[in-house]
Amino acid sequence: MSRLIESLAARTDRMRSSEIRDILKSITEDVITFAGGMPDPNTFPSDEELNEIFEFIRSVKSKAFQYGITEGLPELREALAKFMSKFGIKASWEEIIVTSGSQQAIEITGRIFIDQRNIIVVELPTYLAAVQAYNIYKPIYVGVPMDDEGMKTDILEEELKRQINLGRKPKLIYTIPTCQNPTGISMSMDRRKHLLEIASKYDLYIVEDDPYGYITFTDKEYRRLKAMDSEGRVIYISTFSKIFAPGIRVGWAVAAKEVIKYMGLAKQALDICGAYLSHYIAYYAINSGMIERRIPMIKRTYKEKRDVMLKALEDYMPPNIEWTRPIGGMFIFLWLPEFINTKTLLFRTLYHYKVAYVPGRSFFVDGSGWNTIRLSFSYPPKDKITEGIRRLSLAIKEAMAIGMKKFKSYKLMS
Amino acid sequence: MSRLIESLAARTDRMRSSEIRDILKSITEDVITFAGGMPDPNTFPSDEELNEIFEFIRSVKSKAFQYGITEGLPELREALAKFMSKFGIKASWEEIIVTSGSQQAIEITGRIFIDQRNIIVVELPTYLAAVQAYNIYKPIYVGVPMDDEGMKTDILEEELKRQINLGRKPKLIYTIPTCQNPTGISMSMDRRKHLLEIASKYDLYIVEDDPYGYITFTDKEYRRLKAMDSEGRVIYISTFSKIFAPGIRVGWAVAAKEVIKYMGLAKQALDICGAYLSHYIAYYAINSGMIERRIPMIKRTYKEKRDVMLKALEDYMPPNIEWTRPIGGMFIFLWLPEFINTKTLLFRTLYHYKVAYVPGRSFFVDGSGWNTIRLSFSYPPKDKITEGIRRLSLAIKEAMAIGMKKFKSYKLMS
Numbered sequence: 001m002s003r004l005i006e007s008l009a010a011r012t013d014r015m016r017s018s019e020i021r022d023i024l025k026s027i028t029e030d031v032i033t034f035a036g037g038m039p040d041p042n043t044f045p046s047d048e049e050l051n052e053i054f055e056f057i058r059s060v061k062s063k064a065f066q067y068g069i070t071e072g073l074p075e076l077r078e079a080l081a082k083f084m085s086k087f088g089i090k091a092s093w094e095e096i097i098v099t100s101g102s103q104q105a106i107e108i109t110g111r112i113f114i115d116q117r118n119i120i121v122v123e124l125p126t127y128l129a130a131v132q133a134y135n136i137y138k139p140i141y142v143g144v145p146m147d148d149e150g151m152k153t154d155i156l157e158e159e160l161k162r163q164i165n166l167g168r169k170p171k172l173i174y175t176i177p178t179c180q181n182p183t184g185i186s187m188s189m190d191r192r193k194h195l196l197e198i199a200s201k202y203d204l205y206i207v208e209d210d211p212y213g214y215i216t217f218t219d220k221e222y223r224r225l226k227a228m229d230s231e232g233r234v235i236y237i238s239t240f241s242k243i244f245a246p247g248i249r250v251g252w253a254v255a256a257k258e259v260i261k262y263m264g265l266a267k268q269a270l271d272i273c274g275a276y277l278s279h280y281i282a283y284y285a286i287n288s289g290m291i292e293r294r295i296p297m298i299k300r301t302y303k304e305k306r307d308v309m310l311k312a313l314e315d316y317m318p319p320n321i322e323w324t325r326p327i328g329g330m331f332i333f334l335w336l337p338e339f340i341n342t343k344t345l346l347f348r349t350l351y352h353y354k355v356a357y358v359p360g361r362s363f364f365v366d367g368s369g370w371n372t373i374r375l376s377f378s379y380p381p382k383d384k385i386t387e388g389i390r391r392l393s394l395a396i397k398e399a400m401a402i403g404m405k406k407f408k409s410y411k412l413m414s
Numbered sequence: 415m416s417r418l419i420e421s422l423a424a425r426t427d428r429m430r431s432s433e434i435r436d437i438l439k440s441i442t443e444d445v446i447t448f449a450g451g452m453p454d455p456n457t458f459p460s461d462e463e464l465n466e467i468f469e470f471i472r473s474v475k476s477k478a479f480q481y482g483i484t485e486g487l488p489e490l491r492e493a494l495a496k497f498m499s500k501f502g503i504k505a506s507w508e509e510i511i512v513t514s515g516s517q518q519a520i521e522i523t524g525r526i527f528i529d530q531r532n533i534i535v536v537e538l539p540t541y542l543a544a545v546q547a548y549n550i551y552k553p554i555y556v557g558v559p560m561d562d563e564g565m566k567t568d569i570l571e572e573e574l575k576r577q578i579n580l581g582r583k584p585k586l587i588y589t590i591p592t593c594q595n596p597t598g599i600s601m602s603m604d605r606r607k608h609l610l611e612i613a614s615k616y617d618l619y620i621v622e623d624d625p626y627g628y629i630t631f632t633d634k635e636y637r638r639l640k641a642m643d644s645e646g647r648v649i650y651i652s653t654f655s656k657i658f659a660p661g662i663r664v665g666w667a668v669a670a671k672e673v674i675k676y677m678g679l680a681k682q683a684l685d686i687c688g689a690y691l692s693h694y695i696a697y698y699a700i701n702s703g704m705i706e707r708r709i710p711m712i713k714r715t716y717k718e719k720r721d722v723m724l725k726a727l728e729d730y731m732p733p734n735i736e737w738t739r740p741i742g743g744m745f746i747f748l749w750l751p752e753f754i755n756t757k758t759l760l761f762r763t764l765y766h767y768k769v770a771y772v773p774g775r776s777f778f779v780d781g782s783g784w785n786t787i788r789l790s791f792s793y794p795p796k797d798k799i800t801e802g803i804r805r806l807s808l809a810i811k812e813a814m815a816i817g818m819k820k821f822k823s824y825k826l827m828s
Contacts, residue, residue, distance in 0.1 A: 041476035054468045062455035065661035100514055100685040107684055111550065133683045136525065247479035249689035269547045270521055270684065271514040275663035278689055 023346060024356055032388035033356040034375040037181065037330050040305070043298045044245045049290060056284040057277070064280040070272065071264045072098025072252070073279035079287040080252055087214070088227030089236065091254045097263050098274055098282075102211055102239040102251035103129055104267070109172070109207050109235055110134040111266045112259075118171035119163045123151050125333075125363030125372070127181045127209065130174055140168060141365040148324075150187030151175060153194040160202050172205040178222050179212035179329025182363045182374035186222050186327055196225060199233050210238045214295060216328030217303040232256035240282050242330075243291055243298065248278040302330065302378060305385060309377040312389035318397050330378035333360065336371045340399050343370065349395040355388045437760060438770060446802035447770040448789040451595065451744050454719075457712045458659045463704060470698040471691070478694040484686065485678045486512025486666070487693035493701040494666055501628070502641030503650065505668045511677050512688055512696075516625055516653040516665035517543055518681070523586070523621050523649055524548040525680045526673075532585035533577045537565050539747075539777030539786070541595045541623065544588055554582060555779040562738075564601030565589060567608040574616050586619040592636050593626035593743025596777045596788035600636050600741055610639060613647050624652045628709060630742030631717040646670035654696050656744075657705055657712065662692040716744065716792060719799060723791040726803035732811050744792035747774065750785045754813050757784065763809040769802050 024035050045053065057064050071077070077093035084091060099105040106129070114120065114137035122131065124143035131141065142163060144156045160170050173195070177187040187195070199206050208225045216222065226236035232255070239251035253263060267273075285291050309332055313323055322335045336342060342359040349355050360372025377385060438449050459467065471478050485491070491507035498505060513519040520543070528534065528551035536545065538557035545555065556577060558570045574584050587609070591601040601609070613620050622639045630636065640650035646669070653665035667677060681687075699705050723746055727737055736749045750756060756773040763769050774786025791799060 036481075038481055041480060044476050044479040047472070050472060054471075057468075058461070058464060062458050065458040065659035066455060067450070067452055067655075067660045100689070101687075103686045104684060129682070129686060136683065241481075245479035246481045247690040249685065249687070249692075268543070269550065270518060271663065272517045272543060273515075273663070275514070275689055275692055276661040277692065277695075278663075281691075 023350070024358075027350070027356050031350065031354045031356050032380055032384045032391070034377070034380065034385075034388060034392075035356040035358050036379060037376050038379045039242060039246060039330075040301055040378055043294070043301055044247075045285075045290075052288070052290070053281055053284055056288075057280060060280050064277045066276060068273040068276035068279060070267050071260065072096070072274055073276060073283055075287070076279050076283040077252075079283055083286050083291070084254065088223055089254060090227075092257075095254055095257055095260055097253050097255075097260050097267065098279060099251045099253060099267070100271065100274055101241060101246070101249045102209065102237045102253075103133065104270065105235075105237040105251050105253040105263075106130050106174075106207065106209065107133040108253070108263050108266045108270070109174075109205075109237075110137045110139075112262045113172050113205060114139045115169075115171070117168065119160075119168050120171060121156060121159070121173040121204075122365055123175060123180065123183075124366060125182050125360060125369055126174065126365065127176060128362050130207075130209065131365060134174075139171070142170075143365040146180075146183060146185055148185065150177060150180070150185055150191050151195065153191050153198060156195070157198055160198070164202075170202055170204055172207055173199060174207045174209065175225075176209045176211075177213075177225060178210060179216060179326050179331070181211070181329070182331055182358070182360060183333040184324045184326025184329055184331040185333075186216075189221070189223065192223065192225055192228065196228055196233070200231055204233065206234045208234050208236045210236060211242050212329035213238070214243050215299050215302060217299055217306070218327040220327070222327075226254060232259075235259060240285070240291075243295060244282065244285050248281050249275070250278050250282040299328075302328070305377040305380075305382060306332070308382045308385045309375065309389060312386045316390045316393035318393065318400060320400075321396065330376050332375045332377060334373040334375065336373065336396060337400060338371050339403075340396070341370050342373050345395060345399050348399070349392060353391040353395045355391045355395065357392065437764070438772075441764070441770050442768075445764065445768045445770050446794055446798045446805065448791070448794065448799075448802060448806075449770040449772050450793060451790050452793045453656060453660060453744075454715055454792055457708070457715055458661075459699075459704075466702070466704070467695055467698055470702075471694060474694050478691045480690060482687040482690035482693060484682050485674065486510070486688055487690060487697055489701070490693050490697040491666075493697055497700050497705070498668065502637055503668060504641075506671075509668055509671055509674055511667050511669075511674050511681065512693060513665045513667060513681070514685065514688055515655060515660070515663045516623060516651045516667075517547065518684065519649075519651040519665050519667040519677075520544050520588075520621065520623065521547040522667070522677045522680045522684070523588075523619075523651075524551045524553075526676045527586055527619060528553045529583075529585070531582065533574075533582050534585060535570060535573070535587040535618075536779055537589060537594065537597075538780060539596050539774060539783055540588065540779065541590060542776050544621075544623065545779060548588075553585070556584075557779040560594075560597060560599055562599065564591060564594070564599055564605050565609065567605050567612060570609070571612055574612070578616075584616055584618055586621055587613060588621045588623065589639075590623045590625075591639060592624060593630060593740050593745070595625070595743070596745055596772070596774065597747040598738045598740025598743055598745045599747075600630075603635070603637065606637065606639055606642065610642055610647070614645055618647065620648045622648050622650045624650060625656050626743035627652065628657050629713050629716060631713055631720070632741040634741070636741075640668060646673075649673060654699070654705075657709060658696065658699050662695050663689070664692050664696040713742075716742070719791040719794075719796060720746070722796045722799045723789065723803060726800045730804050730807035732807065732814060734814075735810065744790050746789045746791060748787040748789065750787065750810060751814060752785050753817075754810070755784050756787050759809060759813050762813070763806060767805040767809045769805045769809065771806070 077096040116138040120139040226234045236254040358374040360369040491510040530552040534553040650668040772788040774783040
């Protein structure tokens with residue numbers, strides 16, 4: 001067997017476990033964790049809502065237990081079309097495919113679009129699991145830096161020109177324009193428009209990943225790229241995970257009918273069809289208005305937690321630490337002084353201060369970002385958020401006191 | 415947009431919709447269909463069983479609605495280990511991964527094992543969706559003919575030698591040893607042993623796809639390959655779709671711990687994790703004994719239907735038609751005279767005789783089998799089975815009467 005296992009081990013470049021994931025597996029009960037992007041269980045369906053849902057499943061009976069259509073339950077796709085129309089996206093049910101979480105939709109965009117050595121544009125930093133999904137199709141990533149207004153689209157255009165001069169083929173832009181993971185940054189309207197112009201000029205697809213767009217805490221309008229997409233270039237992806245519950249594993253994508261056709265073909269090979277039981281639950285939740293009734297409560301929950309975390313950061317963090325101030329979603333991103341390696345720091349933070357976070361480096365396709373931290377405020381209770389940030393600030397102060405020199409050698413080692 | 419869509423269309427060689435699927439989409443209410451492999455809805459959980467399940471989900475509450483572990487709910491994997499031990503398979507929970515139906519497990523074996531131009535051995539005919547899953551990894555298929563005892567392992571060995579002489583790398587054997595899809599044939603014990611010997615000699619993995627092994631109607635022992643696998647070469651795959659219901663979309667794979675590790679990494683990219691709600695339902699169904707209580711009823715249901723179909727074939731089919739006599743599962747396979755193209759025949763059968771089946775050719779990786787038919791006896795009620803076979807026999811008799819000459823020209827056309 002050894003030869004067989006070796007041949008598998010040689011594939012680690014294709015499929016890497018996030019090492020961070022492995023570290024975080026060792027989290028014990030006494031650790032306050034800002035690491036995962038898990039929703040607050042208090043936002044999940046109540047007992048009464050569950051009863052309603054089960055009653056509905058009983059009425060549907062065997063239809064919810066049979067094989068389904070690859071593209072997903074038509075009634076659910078109809079209901080999603082209606083739901084999204086309230087958020088500026090016009091789509092027919094045939095322009096929607098239901099997937100196993102948004103992750104499967106991301107995977108499928110890689111499967112149908114990416115040929116080896118195609119250029120995929122991502123934000124710097126970007127969502128790690130999207131990169132993991134695309135890796136198997138062997139693209140070349142171009143990371144574009146962000147500021148408070150999101151991806152710097154002027155740099156994007158320069159990069160595209162440079163890549164084309166190198167004889168490479170830019171194929172798609174993957175972006176999370178609203179409450180980005182990992183930074184929490186939302187792209188400004190000007191940048192959104194510019195991004196669409198660039199996509200048109202260079203004939204690119206845009207994958208708009210929007211898990212957090214329905215849970216923003218602001219009245220300011222951040223129109224979805226898909227809502228401004230007059231050329232059918234945007235593949236819009238979202239999920240029930242944040243507006244209902246991850247445990248049903250239902251996401252969806254909106255795209256031109258032709259693109260959906262190919263996404264359906266790709267999905268056949270992946271799982272033939274989704275779980276119709278989950279589709280019927282999602283259908284009931286969205287069609288009965290349950291989702292829309294629940295959204296204000298979910299927003300309130302996360303807004304309070306964000307506020308608590310921002311206040312704790314203000315109260316406890318030493319100078320020279322910067323962080324984002326997200327208008328929604330689940331994440332705040334921190335920049336520490338450049339001499340601090342946050343992966344090294346994690347061991348100390350985890351075992352001594354009993355706080356967990358995700359070191360930012362794995363979110364940067366160019367290998368930078370080793371002095372950054374992703375904090376999620378969605379899961380821990382509010383008092384734990386304050387206490388966790390206090391502890392984290394102690395760890396950071398300690399690291400800063402030990403000083404530049406020592407951490408530089410850490411950096412070389414890691 | 416046209417260039418973008420064209421580039422997608424050029425991918426049809428990577429991802430082909432089964433054209434048959436498209437034809438069968440046009441099935442109307444008055445058609446008796448033997449086409450799908452859908453379970454009989456009467457075998458799905460009863461109202462009482464559903465109540466029990468929902469009660470359990472209520473007791474688990476938010477755990478069933480949160481994100482889960484990529485490899486699947488540990489309690490479910492424990493329960494599966496216990497369940498399979500009654501069927502000769504010894505595995506720890508860490509040697510089991512829960513997938514989105516067995517299809518996702520098949521896809522993952524392609525993802526972790528197949529490099530371009532690797533040799534994948536399949537039965538002739540084999541399960542279409544496995545080939546569709548593997549296609550994207552660009553293997554070369556070697557189809558090995560079957561007889562009443564399953565894959566002809568002597569021919570397999572000759573083929574392996576030939577391929578190695580051609581400088582190609584045989585990597586894995588995909589087989590459905592029990593109640594195969596599409597033929598219904600079960601591999602004899604001698605052949606099973608020989609297959610394992612060959613895998614050992616040529617250092618190959620075996621993917622044992624076993625959706626039907628729990629619903630056989632015989633006391634004769636067909637040991638699972640995994641139960642005889644002393645070298646960790648077998649990746650065993652099965653599903654809740656036939657012993658419970660497809661709508662929860664839960665399958666599983668058993669393999670050496672190292673292999674499961676890589677399967678988990680691959681699954682991260684596909685969907686991060688499965689639907690924990692479905693995992694908890696599957697866990698309850700298997701751990702409470704519900705599945706084992708239900709299996710005799712499911713077997714009885716399908717045995718009766720198989721018997722009705724076999725009798726109808728005896729009663730109505732003209733001479734020179736051959737078919738398999740499966741010991742379980744859902745399928746019977748027919749060989750018509752060689753001059754009949756069953757894809758051409760399908761149009762006439764569907765629109766004039768109102769009967770649907772799947773033409774066998776798409777199951778043959780070598781392009782043969784154009785005179786074959788896959789019939790599923792699992793879904794239609796018994797009286798419809800008899801009537802459907804009567805109608806099909808009329809269509810076949812008509813085709814035989816029109817004669818060799820005409821159908822040869824059809825064959826050239828198609």
